[in-house]
Amino acid sequence: MTNKSGSTFQDAPRTGTVTFGEDRLAIADITRLARREARPVLADDDAFTGRIARGAAFLDKLLDVDGVIYGVTTGYGDSCTVAVPVSLAYELPHHLYTYHGCGYGEVFGDTETRAILAARLTSLSQGYSGVSAGLLEQLTALLEHDILPRIPQEGSVGASGDLTPLSYVAAVLCGEREARVDGQPLPAAEALARFGLVPLKLRPKEGLAIMNGTAVMTGLACLAWERAEYLARLATRITALAVAASDGNPQHFDETLFAAKPHPGQQGVAGWLRADLGDNKAGRNDHRLQDRYSLRCAPHVIGVLADALPFLKNVIENELNSANDNPLVDPDGERVLHGGHFYGGHIAFAMDSLKNLVANVADLLDRQMALLVDARYNHGLPANLSGATGPRASINHGLKALQISASAWTAEALKNTMPASVFSRSTECHNQDKVSMGTIATRDCLRVLQLTEQVAAAMLVTVRQGLALRQATLEGAMPLQPGADAFVTELADDIAFINEDVALEPTLRRLVDGIQHQQWKLYE
Numbered sequence: 323m324t325n326k327s328g329s330t331f332q333d334a335p336r337t338g339t340v341t342f343g344e345d346r347l348a349i350a351d352i353t354r355l356a357r358r359e360a361r362p363v364l365a366d367d368d369a370f371t372g373r374i375a376r377g378a379a380f381l382d383k384l385l386d387v388d389g390v391i392y393g394v395t396t397g398y399g400d401s402c403t404v405a406v407p408v409s410l411a412y413e414l415p416h417h418l419y420t421y422h423g424c425g426y427g428e429v430f431g432d433t434e435t436r437a438i439l440a441a442r443l444t445s446l447s448q449g450y451s452g453v454s455a456g457l458l459e460q461l462t463a464l465l466e467h468d469i470l471p472r473i474p475q476e477g478s479v480g481a482s483g484d485l486t487p488l489s490y491v492a493a494v495l496c497g498e499r500e501a502r503v504d505g506q507p508l509p510a511a512e513a514l515a516r517f518g519l520v521p522l523k524l525r526p527k528e529g530l531a532i533m534n535g536t537a538v539m540t541g542l543a544c545l546a547w548e549r550a551e552y553l554a555r556l557a558t559r560i561t562a563l564a565v566a567a568s569d570g571n572p573q574h575f576d577e578t579l580f581a582a583k584p585h586p587g588q589q590g591v592a593g594w595l596r597a598d599l600g601d602n603k604a605g606r607n608d609h610r611l612q613d614r615y616s617l618r619c620a621p622h623v624i625g626v627l628a629d630a631l632p633f634l635k636n637v638i639e640n641e642l643n644s645a646n647d648n649p650l651v652d653p654d655g656e657r658v659l660h661g662g663h664f665y666g667g668h669i670a671f672a673m674d675s676l677k678n679l680v681a682n683v684a685d686l687l688d689r690q691m692a693l694l695v696d697a698r699y700n701h702g703l704p705a706n707l708s709g710a711t712g713p714r715a716s717i718n719h720g721l722k723a724l725q726i727s728a729s730a731w732t733a734e735a736l737k738n739t740m741p742a743s744v745f746s747r748s749t750e751c752h753n754q755d756k757v758s759m760g761t762i763a764t765r766d767c768l769r770v771l772q773l774t775e776q777v778a779a780a781m782l783v784t785v786r787q788g789l790a791l792r793q794a795t796l797e798g799a800m801p802l803q804p805g806a807d808a809f810v811t812e813l814a815d816d817i818a819f820i821n822e823d824v825a826l827e828p829t830l831r832r833l834v835d836g837i838q839h840q841q842w843k844l845y846e
């Protein structure tokens with residue numbers, strides 16, 4: 323049985339809440355909301371509601387005295403020199419989301435769209451955007467009722483915020499454009515009405531507040547980080563099984579060896595490998611004194627990712643909990659602060675880095691697979707890990723095509739590591755003459771993650787097959803520690819041993835789904 327998103331995993335019940343406007347939110351808060359595992363709640367303490375009310379009231383007061391406020395009584399961006407009479411200021415937000423309705427490309431999926439909404443709500447709840455409580459409530463209601471704006475993925479330069487994609491959020495809040503409810507496309511006004519919601523009439527500055535920020539790249543970065551973190555653990559488990567299947571040398575992960583190189587993440591990966599393979603002090607040099615790099619140096623590849631993750635988490639969470647808007651409205655000092663907090667440079671850096679780290683893991687696993695399927699390097703296993711014997715061996719090709727696919731996925735992942743942030747284009751009449759391209763970096767990163775998860779799925783099939791063959795035909799695989807051993811038993815139940823050629827696509831899809839749902843508990 324598959325659910326709406328085509329996954330065999332049942333959606334988890336919504337337990338617990340995530341409160342906006344209270345404490346600093348974490349990546350996990352956004353991803354729980356994105357998977358609909360938690361309910362969104364707005365803080366209702368006096369400190370929060372008072373601050374929001376003061377910000378909106380201060381803007382009203384400024385308008386009353388006819389002050390010049392960027393984006394409220396002026397045009398947008400380079401058009402900030404154009405004065406807008408107060409009588410038209412109320413129409414301006416509507417124009418902003420309307421002329422930004424020029425997105426294109428694939429539409430973001432449900433999980434992504436929820437992450438984007440949650441990230442925008444986190445930022446606006448900092449109380450620096452001068453928005454009304456009503457806007458925050460409507461945004462919360464979209465998340466609560468799962469009314470998902472249809473957001474095309476392309477058209478943001480990631481500085482000036484994710485203006486164009488976020489214009490689709492602004493429009494839906496106002497009952498315009500299209501939303502998805504329960505997977506069905508609906509005109510936004512109908513979607514709102516279904517839940518008794520009334521379209522917003524944006525107050526001056528509220529269009530900018532919704533759109534002039536980094537919520538698309540930041541929400542997606544939360545999802546990317548979580549997937550990368552799981553992948554680091556999965557790639558380590560796969561490496562352990564690749565060592566066992568190829569009768570490699572676990573001594574490469576010796577504790578004293580790694581104590582001599584003090585990168586904590588790398589040491590952690592080596593520790594996980596020892597937890598799977600045992601603390602093999604004796605060393606096993608039956609075939610070669612030293613395994614090839616894709617096995618021997620696995621902690622040096624996966625470990626870079628492991629070492630970067632805590633740093634990247636902090637960067638992403640700082641952006642998440644920022645007022646990434648312009649101008650900021652300080653409700654207490656009663657000042658309008660003009661700056662460039664919509665600039666997504668930190669997320670651009672984080673995602674350009676993460677996609678590089680993840681693609682290196684794809685490359686590592688692809689190389690491990692190349693060793694395992696090749697009878698010249700796999701220490702006694704059949705070519706292509708084919709399980710067929712006797713005359714039938716001649717017509718069976720085992721994992722030959724799977725390896726070709728894994729190579730293609732790896733190549734595509736590596737190709738997507740080109741940094742996006744260095745492709746800044748001066749745009750918008752040279753007002754936005756330096757931009758982050760953080761949203762492109764993030765979309766690249768998600769693509770690289772998908773491809774790497776596919777390579778990992780191919781490797782799960784490979785190690786399952788390789789271990790079974792070693793068990794059956796040779797003197798047996800090296801003993802595994804309980805965690806890894808239980809994992810292999812589960813894999814063997816899940817993936818049929820391949821005697822005769824079989825079309826593996828359904829198996830791969832099931833495994834990728836499992837990876838994306840973190841099916842296996844790893845090193846917890």
Ligand SMILES: N[C@@H](Cc1ccc(O)cc1)C(=O)O
Pocket residue numbers: 398399400481482483485534648649664750
């Ligand atoms: N991000 C710009 C605002 C902007 C808004 C809409 C645009 O179309 C262009 C620019 C700023 O705050 O300076």
